[in-house]
Amino acid sequence: MPFAARKLAVGTALALLATSPASAVEIIMGGDACSGAVAYRPEAGVAYQPGVDAYGRKVAPADLSGGSAIQIPDTIAIDITVELQKRFGLPSNSTLFKPEARIGTLEVDRNGAMRFNGEPVTRDEALAVQAACREALGLPPLPLPKPAK
Template sequence: MIVVFAAAGALIFGTADSAETSRIVVDDSVCRSLVVHEPDPGVEYQPGVDVYGRSVAPADLPGGQRLDLGDEIAIPLIVDLAQRFPDRLAEAGLDLKASLGTLTIAGDEVRFDGAPLDDSLVDAIAALCAGQRDDR
């Protein structure tokens, strides 16, 4: 039996026979489209140096305020339906604000209603592609 999944625009084929274990195969064109970022040596940020290696003045100015935002920032995502659809929802005195969820930023992680916003699906497909290359 052959099972076909379409995930994030990728074609993933799964095969299952009673005699062998299940195997997932990603189409070669999908594997070629996945680009793994490998930065050139020496491109990391270096304070006080421009892209040509010349010294630059620091961007920190004296007298500025430092805000203590804590470890986590939660941003409620709300849409005002009365403002969006004034012709249809012109009822006076109604609170028509709908909560879409909460965007939370903690360090370098962003979450929407607790679920991470990342490329975990793309990472999983890339791992399958790497496994296919190793099998050849």
């Protein structure tokens, strides 16, 4: 007999003993009856209602201005550079060089497809870019993907 049913049977038997000293009747209920007896039934009116707070008062919607005016472009271009000052330990006050060398441009479209200097990026190169970006942002690395068949 499950623990909940035993507990209920013992509790019922003790209650009956307290009210009827002459004879004790034991009632045993199965787990299904017990789970129905303790099933959660929300009170009327506690479900989420848009535009109303927990006390039934009207509240303003979350998107007060009707949305964002920022339009995300179809393609995002990222300049890939090397910081020469860091790489070669050059002094910061030197006027003889531009502190960056442009390597190329990485373009990422809405679907996540990448092109470097106009050429499609391979799957392995895209994974390397993703890993570098996650590291630069301080995010944990993604698990390694399954090899392509």
